[in-house]
Amino acid sequence: MHEWALAESILVSAQQIAEQEHLVSVSEVTIRVGELQxxxxxxxxxxxxxxxxxxxxxxxxxxxxxxxxxxxxxxxxAWVYSSKKLDKxxxxxxxxxxxxxxxxxxxxxxxxxxxxxxxxxxxxxxxxKGVKRSx
Amino acid sequence: xxxxxxxxxGERLAKxxxxxxxxxxxxxxxxxxxxxALALGLAKxxxxxxxxxxxxxxxxxxxxxxxxxxxxxxEDKGLVPAEVEGLCYMSLVYFVGxxxxxxxxxxxxxxxxxLLAVTQWGQLDFLIVDMPPGIGDAVLDLVRLVKKIExxxxxxxxxLAFEVVKKQAALLGELGMPIIGVVENMKQDHNHSPxxxxxxxxxxxRYLGAIAFDPNIEKAIGHPAKLLDTxxxxxxxxxxxxxxxxxx
Numbered sequence: 001m002h003e004w005a006l007a008e009s010i011l012v013s014a015q016q017i018a019e020q021e022h023l024v025s026v027s028e029v030t031i032r033v034g035e036l037q038x039x040x041x042x043x044x045x046x047x048x049x050x051x052x053x054x055x056x057x058x059x060x061x062x063x064x065x066x067x068x069x070x071x072x073x074x075x076x077x078a079w080v081y082s083s084k085k086l087d088k089x090x091x092x093x094x095x096x097x098x099x100x101x102x103x104x105x106x107x108x109x110x111x112x113x114x115x116x117x118x119x120x121x122x123x124x125x126x127x128x129k130g131v132k133r134s135x
Numbered sequence: 136x137x138x139x140x141x142x143x144x145g146e147r148l149a150k151x152x153x154x155x156x157x158x159x160x161x162x163x164x165x166x167x168x169x170x171x172a173l174a175l176g177l178a179k180x181x182x183x184x185x186x187x188x189x190x191x192x193x194x195x196x197x198x199x200x201x202x203x204x205x206x207x208x209x210e211d212k213g214l215v216p217a218e219v220e221g222l223c224y225m226s227l228v229y230f231v232g233x234x235x236x237x238x239x240x241x242x243x244x245x246x247x248x249x250l251l252a253v254t255q256w257g258q259l260d261f262l263i264v265d266m267p268p269g270i271g272d273a274v275l276d277l278v279r280l281v282k283k284i285e286x287x288x289x290x291x292x293x294x295l296a297f298e299v300v301k302k303q304a305a306l307l308g309e310l311g312m313p314i315i316g317v318v319e320n321m322k323q324d325h326n327h328s329p330x331x332x333x334x335x336x337x338x339x340x341r342y343l344g345a346i347a348f349d350p351n352i353e354k355a356i357g358h359p360a361k362l363l364d365t366x367x368x369x370x371x372x373x374x375x376x377x378x379x380x381x382x383x
Contacts, residue, residue, distance in 0.1 A: 099246040123139065
């Protein structure tokens with residue numbers, strides 16, 4: 001379950017940010033997951049809820065999806081990625097390391113593997129809300 | 136927007152004793168062969184050893200080890216490296232097979248951070264990292280993200296290789312990174328020149344000896360049990376002693 005490892009990194013990162021921001025508790029963490037990595041929000045949420053501690057103990061996790069846009073560096077065409085046409089093994093490889101998309105996906109116009117993952121790569125921490133220390 | 140992955144890398148390597156990056160400014164000097172042989176040698180001595188191939192665009196340790204395509208890491212709250220020849224082995228090859236991985240710098244960084252963030256190495260005495268050539272993204276990212284990394288530099292007797300090694304040593308020095316020393320690989324029988332040794336010492340670095348050029352190494356590719364029976368054997372034993380502090 002790759003989602004568990006990512007959840008752990010989200011929790012550690014959110015805790016660090018909360019401490020830097022002098023929060024005494026975190027009420028909500030907003031996470032953005034890019035379609036390219038095909039992270040399963042229910043598994044991610046379950047892992048987050050299972051492992052949360054410290055300032056995040058009472059936090060609600062808001063998980064938003066982001067479309068993946070790929071942009072060819074050769075011909076400039078941009079397109080929205082869809083995992084639907086990929087076989088299971090390929091989709092799984094991209095799930096573990098999204099950059100391996102360059103080994104499987106080509107520009108629909110010029111067939112180049114030299115494209116930029118412009119948006120929606122993986123997991124991002126978008127926002128943290130909480131109660132600030134009053135001093 | 137914050138990328139959370141880097142924050143967990145220290146934790147992933149918390150149970151790893153030493154992280155040794157086998158590297159060179161120059162390509163084709165035998166980094167992968169030395170990294171693999173060193174990892175195998177340490178494992179043979181009973182240490183728990185990981186081998187991480189971060190030469191994403193030109194991986195070769197899987198060929199040296201003869202890793203078959205059905206070997207895969209296990210999923211358990213991340214990725215648990217497969218056990219190959221007694222090593223905990225991780226490579227991008229698991230995910231791309233024989234396909235080329237045409238990655239630009241930003242993609243190399245992202246793939247490296249991803250694998251560092253999700254790989255569950257567990258308890259290791261040594262993590263040997265087979266680096267790509269040069270002083271680009273992989274070096275800079277590992278220096279930034281893996282606080283306990285140390286560098287073992289490989290050169291050949293060629294001054295062309297050593298000139299680039301000098302740049303690498305200067306960079307690592309400026310960054311305050313520990314350099315274990317310099318290994319002179321592929322030394323020909325007729326070449327008794329002490330130039331590399333002298334130049335290494337001039338840089339204030341430790342010369343860790345030469346590995347003789349051995350055409351039989353080619354025959355050991357894919358047969359890891361034979362690797363330490365080649366000219367790599369004795370110098371690798373000496374390198375193990377250096378790492379273990381029991382000297383050459």
